[in-house]
Amino acid sequence: MQIGPYSFETFCEKVTEFHGYIAPGVILGGFMVSVGQQFLPADAIYDVICESRKCLPDAVQLLTPCTIGNGWLKILDVGRFALVLYDKNSGAGVRVWVDAEKLGQWPMINDWFFQLTPKSLQNKTELLQQIQAAGTDILNSAKIQIAPEFLRQHKHQGILVCPQCHEPYPVEHGTTCKVCQGFRLPYTLHR
Amino acid sequence: MQIGPYSFETFCEKVTEFHGYIAPGVILGGFMVSVGQQFLPADAIYDVICESRKCLPDAVQLLTPCTIGNGWLKILDVGRFALVLYDKNSGAGVRVWVDAEKLGQWPMINDWFFQLTPKSLQNKTELLQQIQAAGTDILNSAKIQIAPEFLRQHKHQGILVCPQCHEPYPVEHGTTCKVCQGFRLPYTLHR
Known part of the structure; x- marks a missing residue:
């Protein structure tokens, strides 16, 4: 087999x-x-x-x-x-x-x-x-x-820079990225 | 590089x-x-x-x-x-x-x-x-x-057979599997 x-x-x-x-x-x-x-x-x-x-x-x-x-x-x-x-x-x-x-x-x-x-x-x-x-x-x-x-393919509608975290994100997510909208990632960042 | x-x-x-x-x-x-x-x-x-x-x-x-x-x-x-x-x-x-x-x-x-x-x-x-x-x-x-x-590792608590669809699923999902709870999968099945 x-x-x-x-x-x-x-x-x-x-x-x-x-x-x-x-x-x-x-x-x-x-x-x-x-x-x-x-x-x-x-x-x-x-x-x-x-x-x-x-x-x-x-x-x-x-x-x-x-x-x-x-x-x-x-x-x-x-x-x-x-x-x-x-x-x-x-x-x-x-x-x-x-x-x-x-x-x-x-x-x-x-x-x-x-x-x-x-x-x-x-x-x-x-x-x-x-x-x-x-x-x-x-x-x-x-x-x-x-x-x-x-x-049906969900084509991206473009990439924006998030006005809060300044990172690129897909425009269809809204006026800020998902993280700045409150999606909690499981880490803390030391810049 | x-x-x-x-x-x-x-x-x-x-x-x-x-x-x-x-x-x-x-x-x-x-x-x-x-x-x-x-x-x-x-x-x-x-x-x-x-x-x-x-x-x-x-x-x-x-x-x-x-x-x-x-x-x-x-x-x-x-x-x-x-x-x-x-x-x-x-x-x-x-x-x-x-x-x-x-x-x-x-x-x-x-x-x-x-x-x-x-x-x-x-x-x-x-x-x-x-x-x-x-x-x-x-x-x-x-x-x-x-x-x-x-x-922390989320260890499985065991596998049950769903009483509705008769398929195995993780016990921590509840008394039936997620699909029988209403999670919609994007297909229809022809048995």
Whole structure:
């Protein structure tokens, strides 16, 4: 079973290099991306939505042209381990998610996924072996249609300098930047 | 002038491979990450905050161990082209941002940054040459201190199966998942 263009072992190496360690969630995410890609035409130009910010986005960034910085990957973090791939133009696509019921047949994956085993007691080698063996068997998928208003590009209307903090910000945010409007960033600055 | 461990040309290749094309924002972001790293001890274990979701996060993901999927990179999108690197434990760190005033000396960068030139009329080769020549000269930096409550790890309290949609979700979200609570995702599902 391939994960995108990679063998399981090569994908594990890619994950270590990018994500810092072999996270089971990124490996499982790799199978999910692969399933999604099979639903799209080979030449499809697609965007991706991740329904969790954990692990999944890195599988997408490793296996597709979609990154968080180029905007083709979006995270709508509702905490569900699911992703959506869709044609940029038509909005036709597929959602792939982990099927909770099917996890019952894979006790180690089930215990990891539902956080029933403390990390210190996890046997990671066996967990990864189960994820490899389960592959796409624990996943579900369904066709979806993206809402037209979400597809439309929100073009920037220009950049202004904030009259309060003197930093550039997008004009559509208002007469000052969001921080000067009260959005609290979690740091104090020593100028 | 190096960008992290890379020459300017090698970094451009890395950006093309990951981001899909040589985005001036990712190149500029590369200089910003490099400046930030110089403020931290060589062995520092640090997290990153991007104040914009555009381009910057990809520079961080290419040049640091911090990715969106491993959680060491966070995006607090207030639309300002700035990033913060800080020690995971102490919260001491640095903010790096583009200094709007200094852009006046670099007309092509200024026109690109403030979106004064339509993309079709941009001379991208010259723009990239100016960004390379300007390097860190158009940046500013200052020490910051992260708020203690932001540093504390928010550990998951467990995963439940949502009684409505039957999908797993984090228990701290409530008695159902966020979607079943009314968070609208931009697609319709055909089961």
